[in-house]
Amino acid sequence: MGLGVERGSPPAGAETFVLRRVLLVHPDPTQRALVTAQLHEFGAVQVLEVGDLAEARTAARSPGARDLAVLGCDPGDPEFSSLLAELDGQGWYRVVVVMPGGGTRQIVSALLAGATGVLTAPGPAPADGAAPGTGARTWNGADEPEAGPRPPGVRYVPDLRGMPRALTHREQEILQLAANGHPNREIAEELGLSPLTIKSHLGRIGRKLGSGDRAQLVLLALRAGAIS
Template structure:
Protein backbone atom coordinates (compact mmCIF):
# COMPACT_ATOMS: atom_id res chain seq x y z
CA UNK A 1 0.00 0.00 0.00
CA UNK A 2 2.91 2.28 -0.68
CA UNK A 3 4.82 2.02 2.60
CA UNK A 4 8.38 3.27 2.33
CA UNK A 5 9.76 1.66 5.46
CA UNK A 6 8.31 -1.21 7.48
CA UNK A 7 9.44 -2.18 10.98
CA UNK A 8 8.54 -5.48 12.62
CA UNK A 9 8.60 -6.61 16.24
CA UNK A 10 7.79 -10.02 17.71
CA UNK A 11 7.17 -8.93 21.29
CA UNK A 12 5.92 -6.06 23.38
CA UNK A 13 9.49 -5.22 24.46
CA UNK A 14 10.75 -5.15 20.85
CA UNK A 15 7.80 -3.02 19.75
CA UNK A 16 8.38 -0.52 22.56
CA UNK A 17 12.08 -0.28 21.71
CA UNK A 18 11.36 0.17 18.00
CA UNK A 19 8.70 2.81 18.71
CA UNK A 20 11.10 4.78 20.91
CA UNK A 21 13.89 4.51 18.32
CA UNK A 22 11.80 5.63 15.34
CA UNK A 23 9.27 7.93 16.97
CA UNK A 24 5.76 8.21 15.54
CA UNK A 25 5.42 6.72 12.06
CA UNK A 26 2.58 6.87 9.54
CA UNK A 27 0.85 3.69 10.72
CA UNK A 28 1.20 0.96 13.33
CA UNK A 29 -0.48 -2.44 13.00
CA UNK A 30 -0.57 -4.22 16.35
CA UNK A 31 -1.55 -7.62 17.68
CA UNK A 32 -3.14 -7.85 21.12
CA UNK A 33 -1.70 -11.26 21.95
CA UNK A 34 2.01 -10.67 22.40
CA UNK A 35 4.23 -13.21 24.17
CA UNK A 36 5.37 -10.80 26.86
CA UNK A 37 2.32 -8.64 27.45
CA UNK A 38 -0.96 -7.19 26.30
CA UNK A 39 -0.97 -5.22 23.06
CA UNK A 40 -3.60 -2.86 24.53
CA UNK A 41 -0.89 -1.38 26.73
CA UNK A 42 1.15 -0.67 23.62
CA UNK A 43 -1.80 0.99 21.86
CA UNK A 44 -2.20 3.41 24.77
CA UNK A 45 1.56 4.02 24.99
CA UNK A 46 1.89 4.73 21.27
CA UNK A 47 -1.08 7.11 21.41
CA UNK A 48 0.57 8.95 24.32
CA UNK A 49 3.83 9.13 22.29
CA UNK A 50 2.01 10.93 19.46
CA UNK A 51 1.20 8.08 17.09
CA UNK A 52 -1.91 9.03 15.13
CA UNK A 53 -2.85 5.90 13.16
CA UNK A 54 -3.12 2.66 15.12
CA UNK A 55 -4.69 -0.50 13.73
CA UNK A 56 -5.31 -3.57 15.86
CA UNK A 57 -5.17 -6.87 13.93
CA UNK A 58 -6.27 -9.58 16.33
CA UNK A 59 -7.78 -13.03 16.49
CA UNK A 60 -10.23 -12.10 19.26
CA UNK A 61 -13.72 -10.89 18.45
CA UNK A 62 -14.44 -10.53 22.17
CA UNK A 63 -16.57 -7.45 22.86
CA UNK A 64 -14.35 -6.35 25.74
CA UNK A 65 -11.18 -6.57 23.63
CA UNK A 66 -12.72 -4.61 20.76
CA UNK A 67 -14.07 -1.84 22.99
CA UNK A 68 -10.84 -1.72 24.98
CA UNK A 69 -8.79 -1.30 21.80
CA UNK A 70 -10.87 1.69 20.69
CA UNK A 71 -10.78 3.19 24.19
CA UNK A 72 -6.99 2.80 24.25
CA UNK A 73 -6.74 4.84 21.05
CA UNK A 74 -6.94 2.45 18.09
CA UNK A 75 -8.60 3.74 14.93
CA UNK A 76 -9.33 0.28 13.58
CA UNK A 77 -9.99 -3.21 14.85
CA UNK A 78 -9.53 -5.95 12.27
CA UNK A 79 -9.74 -9.69 12.65
CA UNK A 80 -6.93 -11.95 11.49
CA UNK A 81 -9.59 -14.08 9.82
CA UNK A 82 -10.69 -11.12 7.65
CA UNK A 83 -10.29 -11.15 3.90
CA UNK A 84 -7.50 -9.16 2.33
CA UNK A 85 -10.09 -6.71 1.02
CA UNK A 86 -11.43 -6.01 4.52
CA UNK A 87 -7.92 -5.46 5.91
CA UNK A 88 -7.03 -3.19 3.00
CA UNK A 89 -10.26 -1.23 3.39
CA UNK A 90 -9.66 -0.80 7.13
CA UNK A 91 -6.08 0.38 6.67
CA UNK A 92 -7.13 2.81 3.92
CA UNK A 93 -9.84 4.25 6.19
CA UNK A 94 -7.30 4.84 8.94
CA UNK A 95 -4.71 6.31 6.57
CA UNK A 96 -7.44 8.68 5.37
CA UNK A 97 -8.08 9.83 8.94
CA UNK A 98 -11.14 7.67 9.57
CA UNK A 99 -12.11 4.85 11.89
CA UNK A 100 -12.91 1.25 10.98
CA UNK A 101 -14.07 -1.99 12.59
CA UNK A 102 -14.28 -5.40 10.97
CA UNK A 103 -17.81 -5.70 9.49
CA UNK A 104 -18.47 -8.95 11.38
CA UNK A 105 -18.23 -7.00 14.64
CA UNK A 106 -21.29 -4.84 13.85
CA UNK A 107 -23.84 -6.70 16.01
CA UNK A 108 -21.52 -6.72 19.00
CA UNK A 109 -20.62 -3.05 18.65
CA UNK A 110 -24.24 -1.97 18.31
CA UNK A 111 -25.14 -3.95 21.43
CA UNK A 112 -22.31 -2.18 23.23
CA UNK A 113 -23.64 1.20 22.10
CA UNK A 114 -26.54 1.20 24.52
CA UNK A 115 -26.45 3.49 27.51
CA UNK A 116 -26.95 1.41 30.67
CA UNK A 117 -30.56 1.62 31.82
CA UNK A 118 -31.86 2.94 28.50
CA UNK A 119 -32.69 1.73 25.04
CA UNK A 120 -30.65 4.35 23.15
CA UNK A 121 -29.02 3.06 19.97
CA UNK A 122 -27.12 4.70 17.10
CA UNK A 123 -30.43 4.86 15.24
CA UNK A 124 -31.65 7.38 17.86
CA UNK A 125 -29.25 10.03 16.55
CA UNK A 126 -30.65 13.13 14.87
CA UNK A 127 -29.81 13.92 11.25
CA UNK A 128 -27.53 16.74 12.45
CA UNK A 129 -25.70 14.40 14.85
CA UNK A 130 -25.20 11.87 12.06
CA UNK A 131 -23.82 14.65 9.86
CA UNK A 132 -21.34 15.61 12.60
CA UNK A 133 -20.28 11.99 13.06
CA UNK A 134 -19.81 11.53 9.32
CA UNK A 135 -17.34 14.42 9.32
CA UNK A 136 -15.59 12.95 12.38
CA UNK A 137 -15.35 9.65 10.48
CA UNK A 138 -13.76 11.58 7.61
CA UNK A 139 -11.03 12.67 10.02
CA UNK A 140 -12.07 16.30 10.49
CA UNK A 141 -11.38 18.29 13.66
CA UNK A 142 -14.10 20.18 15.56
CA UNK A 143 -12.93 23.40 13.91
CA UNK A 144 -13.10 21.86 10.41
CA UNK A 145 -16.52 20.37 11.14
CA UNK A 146 -17.72 23.75 12.38
CA UNK A 147 -16.51 25.46 9.22
CA UNK A 148 -18.14 22.83 6.99
CA UNK A 149 -21.47 23.05 8.85
CA UNK A 150 -21.39 26.79 9.66
CA UNK A 151 -21.19 26.05 13.39
CA UNK A 152 -18.82 27.17 16.11
CA UNK A 153 -16.34 24.55 17.38
CA UNK A 154 -18.15 24.82 20.75
CA UNK A 155 -21.46 23.84 19.11
CA UNK A 156 -19.72 20.88 17.46
CA UNK A 157 -18.39 19.89 20.88
CA UNK A 158 -21.94 20.08 22.28
CA UNK A 159 -23.21 17.83 19.48
CA UNK A 160 -20.44 15.32 20.25
CA UNK A 161 -21.31 15.39 23.96
CA UNK A 162 -24.96 14.56 23.18
CA UNK A 163 -23.88 11.83 20.77
CA UNK A 164 -21.55 10.44 23.43
CA UNK A 165 -24.36 10.36 25.96
CA UNK A 166 -26.64 8.52 23.54
CA UNK A 167 -23.96 5.99 22.63
CA UNK A 168 -22.50 5.55 26.11
CA UNK A 169 -18.99 6.68 25.18
CA UNK A 170 -17.07 9.95 25.07
CA UNK A 171 -14.39 8.61 22.72
CA UNK A 172 -14.67 9.94 19.14
CA UNK A 173 -13.17 6.82 17.58
CA UNK A 174 -15.54 4.59 19.52
CA UNK A 175 -18.55 6.74 18.53
CA UNK A 176 -17.64 6.48 14.87
CA UNK A 177 -16.93 2.75 15.06
CA UNK A 178 -20.29 2.07 16.70
CA UNK A 179 -22.26 4.08 14.19
CA UNK A 180 -20.32 2.82 11.17
CA UNK A 181 -20.96 -0.78 12.08
CA UNK A 182 -24.63 -0.01 12.67
CA UNK A 183 -24.79 1.43 9.14
CA UNK A 184 -25.66 4.93 10.38
CA UNK A 185 -22.37 6.50 9.23
CA UNK A 186 -20.48 5.44 6.11
Protein backbone atom coordinates (compact mmCIF):
# COMPACT_ATOMS: atom_id res chain seq x y z
CA MET A 1 0.00 0.00 0.00
CA GLY A 2 1.42 3.35 -1.01
CA LEU A 3 0.38 6.80 0.01
CA GLY A 4 -0.41 9.19 -2.87
CA VAL A 5 0.20 12.89 -2.47
CA GLU A 6 -0.77 15.47 -5.06
CA ARG A 7 1.88 18.09 -5.67
CA GLY A 8 1.70 21.41 -7.44
CA SER A 9 1.37 25.11 -6.81
CA PRO A 10 -1.50 26.02 -4.47
CA PRO A 11 -4.20 28.36 -5.78
CA ALA A 12 -3.87 32.05 -5.05
CA GLY A 13 -4.76 32.79 -1.45
CA ALA A 14 -4.58 29.13 -0.36
CA GLU A 15 -2.83 28.32 2.86
CA THR A 16 0.32 26.21 2.80
CA PHE A 17 -0.35 22.64 3.87
CA VAL A 18 2.24 21.42 6.37
CA LEU A 19 2.13 17.91 7.82
CA ARG A 20 2.99 18.68 11.42
CA ARG A 21 0.87 15.94 12.95
CA VAL A 22 -0.92 12.98 11.35
CA LEU A 23 -3.32 10.44 12.84
CA LEU A 24 -2.85 7.00 11.27
CA VAL A 25 -5.39 4.25 11.94
CA HIS A 26 -4.70 0.77 10.58
CA PRO A 27 -5.04 -2.73 12.14
CA ASP A 28 -1.87 -4.07 10.47
CA PRO A 29 1.35 -3.00 12.28
CA THR A 30 3.44 -3.66 9.16
CA GLN A 31 1.27 -1.39 7.02
CA ARG A 32 1.27 1.26 9.75
CA ALA A 33 5.05 1.25 9.79
CA LEU A 34 5.19 1.53 5.98
CA VAL A 35 2.76 4.46 5.81
CA THR A 36 4.46 6.18 8.75
CA ALA A 37 7.79 6.02 6.95
CA GLN A 38 6.22 7.51 3.82
CA LEU A 39 4.56 10.27 5.82
CA HIS A 40 7.88 11.20 7.38
CA GLU A 41 9.38 11.35 3.88
CA PHE A 42 6.68 13.86 2.96
CA GLY A 43 7.63 15.99 5.94
CA ALA A 44 5.29 14.78 8.69
CA VAL A 45 6.77 15.73 12.04
CA GLN A 46 4.62 13.46 14.21
CA VAL A 47 2.52 10.40 13.33
CA LEU A 48 0.04 9.03 15.88
CA GLU A 49 -0.26 5.31 15.12
CA VAL A 50 -3.29 3.41 16.41
CA GLY A 51 -4.74 0.03 15.53
CA ASP A 52 -8.52 0.38 15.90
CA LEU A 53 -11.40 2.82 15.99
CA ALA A 54 -11.55 3.04 19.79
CA GLU A 55 -7.88 4.01 19.97
CA ALA A 56 -8.49 6.49 17.13
CA ARG A 57 -11.14 8.31 19.16
CA THR A 58 -8.78 8.70 22.09
CA ALA A 59 -5.89 9.85 19.89
CA ALA A 60 -8.12 12.31 18.02
CA ARG A 61 -8.84 14.15 21.26
CA SER A 62 -5.20 14.53 22.23
CA PRO A 63 -3.76 18.07 22.09
CA GLY A 64 -1.75 19.20 19.09
CA ALA A 65 -2.10 20.02 15.40
CA ARG A 66 -4.73 18.20 13.35
CA ASP A 67 -3.33 18.25 9.82
CA LEU A 68 -4.32 14.86 8.37
CA ALA A 69 -6.01 11.59 9.35
CA VAL A 70 -5.26 8.44 7.34
CA LEU A 71 -7.72 5.61 7.96
CA GLY A 72 -7.11 2.02 6.91
CA CYS A 73 -10.66 1.12 7.99
CA ASP A 74 -13.60 -0.62 6.36
CA PRO A 75 -16.29 1.94 5.42
CA GLY A 76 -18.82 -0.83 6.04
CA ASP A 77 -17.97 -0.89 9.75
CA PRO A 78 -21.01 0.40 11.71
CA GLU A 79 -18.69 2.73 13.65
CA PHE A 80 -16.99 4.20 10.58
CA SER A 81 -19.39 7.09 9.96
CA SER A 82 -19.51 8.05 13.62
CA LEU A 83 -15.69 8.07 13.74
CA LEU A 84 -15.50 10.47 10.78
CA ALA A 85 -18.13 12.69 12.38
CA GLU A 86 -16.11 12.72 15.60
CA LEU A 87 -12.89 13.49 13.73
CA ASP A 88 -14.64 16.40 12.03
CA GLY A 89 -15.88 17.66 15.39
CA GLN A 90 -12.37 17.47 16.81
CA GLY A 91 -10.93 19.51 13.94
CA TRP A 92 -9.52 16.74 11.74
CA TYR A 93 -10.83 18.21 8.48
CA ARG A 94 -8.53 16.28 6.07
CA VAL A 95 -9.34 12.57 6.18
CA VAL A 96 -8.04 10.04 3.64
CA VAL A 97 -9.33 6.46 3.64
CA VAL A 98 -7.03 3.69 2.37
CA MET A 99 -8.49 0.37 1.24
CA PRO A 100 -7.29 -2.57 -0.90
CA GLY A 101 -9.32 -3.39 -3.98
CA GLY A 102 -12.15 -1.00 -3.09
CA GLY A 103 -15.14 -1.09 -5.43
CA THR A 104 -17.42 1.82 -6.26
CA ARG A 105 -19.81 1.09 -3.40
CA GLN A 106 -17.04 1.12 -0.78
CA ILE A 107 -15.45 4.24 -2.24
CA VAL A 108 -18.68 6.21 -2.39
CA SER A 109 -19.65 5.04 1.11
CA ALA A 110 -16.38 6.44 2.46
CA LEU A 111 -16.88 9.76 0.65
CA LEU A 112 -20.49 10.06 1.82
CA ALA A 113 -19.37 9.47 5.39
CA GLY A 114 -17.21 12.58 5.10
CA ALA A 115 -13.81 11.41 3.86
CA THR A 116 -11.81 14.00 1.91
CA GLY A 117 -10.41 11.32 -0.40
CA VAL A 118 -9.92 7.59 -0.91
CA LEU A 119 -6.83 5.65 -1.94
CA THR A 120 -7.26 2.13 -3.36
CA ALA A 121 -4.64 -0.47 -4.19
CA PRO A 122 -4.65 -3.97 -5.75
CA GLY A 123 -6.48 -6.47 -3.60
CA PRO A 124 -9.26 -9.08 -3.51
CA ALA A 125 -12.37 -8.50 -5.60
CA PRO A 126 -14.74 -6.25 -3.68
CA ALA A 127 -18.07 -7.53 -2.39
CA ASP A 128 -20.16 -5.46 -4.80
CA GLY A 129 -18.65 -7.24 -7.77
CA ALA A 130 -16.58 -4.37 -9.12
CA ALA A 131 -13.27 -5.39 -10.63
CA PRO A 132 -10.21 -4.80 -8.42
CA GLY A 133 -7.82 -2.08 -9.43
CA THR A 134 -4.61 -2.73 -11.27
CA GLY A 135 -2.69 -0.08 -9.37
CA ALA A 136 -3.09 2.56 -6.73
CA ARG A 137 -5.86 5.01 -7.51
CA THR A 138 -6.85 8.28 -5.91
CA TRP A 139 -10.50 9.23 -5.50
CA ASN A 140 -11.61 12.64 -4.27
CA GLY A 141 -15.36 12.62 -4.69
CA ALA A 142 -15.51 12.91 -8.47
CA ASP A 143 -17.72 9.83 -8.91
CA GLU A 144 -21.39 10.27 -9.50
CA PRO A 145 -23.20 9.47 -6.22
CA GLU A 146 -25.03 6.38 -7.40
CA ALA A 147 -23.89 3.55 -5.13
CA GLY A 148 -24.42 3.07 -1.43
CA PRO A 149 -26.90 4.71 0.96
CA ARG A 150 -26.65 8.43 1.64
CA PRO A 151 -26.07 9.30 5.32
CA PRO A 152 -28.77 11.52 6.84
CA GLY A 153 -28.32 15.20 6.04
CA VAL A 154 -25.71 14.81 3.30
CA ARG A 155 -26.29 16.85 0.12
CA TYR A 156 -24.25 16.99 -3.07
CA VAL A 157 -22.89 20.29 -4.36
CA PRO A 158 -20.92 20.42 -7.64
CA ASP A 159 -17.54 22.08 -7.24
CA LEU A 160 -16.11 24.62 -9.70
CA ARG A 161 -15.33 21.79 -12.12
CA GLY A 162 -18.83 20.36 -11.88
CA MET A 163 -17.82 17.35 -9.78
CA PRO A 164 -20.25 16.45 -6.98
CA ARG A 165 -18.94 16.93 -3.44
CA ALA A 166 -20.75 15.74 -0.32
CA LEU A 167 -21.51 18.46 2.21
CA THR A 168 -22.46 17.43 5.75
CA HIS A 169 -25.51 18.81 7.53
CA ARG A 170 -23.25 21.06 9.63
CA GLU A 171 -21.55 22.46 6.54
CA GLN A 172 -24.93 23.22 5.02
CA GLU A 173 -26.02 24.98 8.21
CA ILE A 174 -22.95 27.19 8.11
CA LEU A 175 -23.43 28.07 4.45
CA GLN A 176 -27.10 28.82 5.06
CA LEU A 177 -26.24 31.27 7.83
CA ALA A 178 -23.51 32.78 5.65
CA ALA A 179 -26.06 33.18 2.85
CA ASN A 180 -28.30 35.01 5.31
CA GLY A 181 -25.54 37.58 5.81
CA HIS A 182 -24.20 36.45 9.18
CA PRO A 183 -20.46 36.91 9.85
CA ASN A 184 -18.45 34.10 11.44
CA ARG A 185 -18.98 35.44 14.98
CA GLU A 186 -22.77 35.35 14.64
CA ILE A 187 -22.71 31.92 12.97
CA ALA A 188 -20.63 30.64 15.88
CA GLU A 189 -23.11 32.03 18.42
CA GLU A 190 -26.07 30.54 16.55
CA LEU A 191 -24.52 27.05 16.40
CA GLY A 192 -22.81 27.09 19.79
CA LEU A 193 -19.33 26.87 18.28
CA SER A 194 -16.25 29.07 18.32
CA PRO A 195 -15.49 31.53 15.48
CA LEU A 196 -12.27 29.59 14.86
CA THR A 197 -14.27 26.39 14.35
CA ILE A 198 -16.54 28.18 11.87
CA LYS A 199 -13.48 29.44 10.01
CA SER A 200 -12.11 25.88 9.88
CA HIS A 201 -15.43 24.54 8.56
CA LEU A 202 -15.51 27.20 5.84
CA GLY A 203 -11.93 26.32 4.93
CA ARG A 204 -12.89 22.68 4.54
CA ILE A 205 -15.92 23.58 2.43
CA GLY A 206 -13.64 25.73 0.28
CA ARG A 207 -11.24 22.85 -0.25
CA LYS A 208 -14.12 20.60 -1.28
CA LEU A 209 -15.67 23.06 -3.72
CA GLY A 210 -12.42 24.52 -5.01
CA SER A 211 -12.85 28.14 -3.96
CA GLY A 212 -11.75 30.36 -1.11
CA ASP A 213 -14.40 32.97 -1.91
CA ARG A 214 -17.26 32.95 0.61
CA ALA A 215 -19.82 34.38 -1.84
CA GLN A 216 -18.92 31.78 -4.47
CA LEU A 217 -19.33 28.92 -1.98
CA VAL A 218 -22.77 30.22 -1.09
CA LEU A 219 -23.68 30.53 -4.77
CA LEU A 220 -22.59 26.94 -5.52
CA ALA A 221 -24.69 25.64 -2.61
CA LEU A 222 -27.69 27.73 -3.69
CA ARG A 223 -27.50 26.42 -7.26
CA ALA A 224 -27.42 22.84 -5.96
CA GLY A 225 -30.40 23.40 -3.67
CA ALA A 226 -28.36 22.55 -0.54
CA ILE A 227 -29.39 25.89 0.97
CA SER A 228 -32.15 28.37 0.21
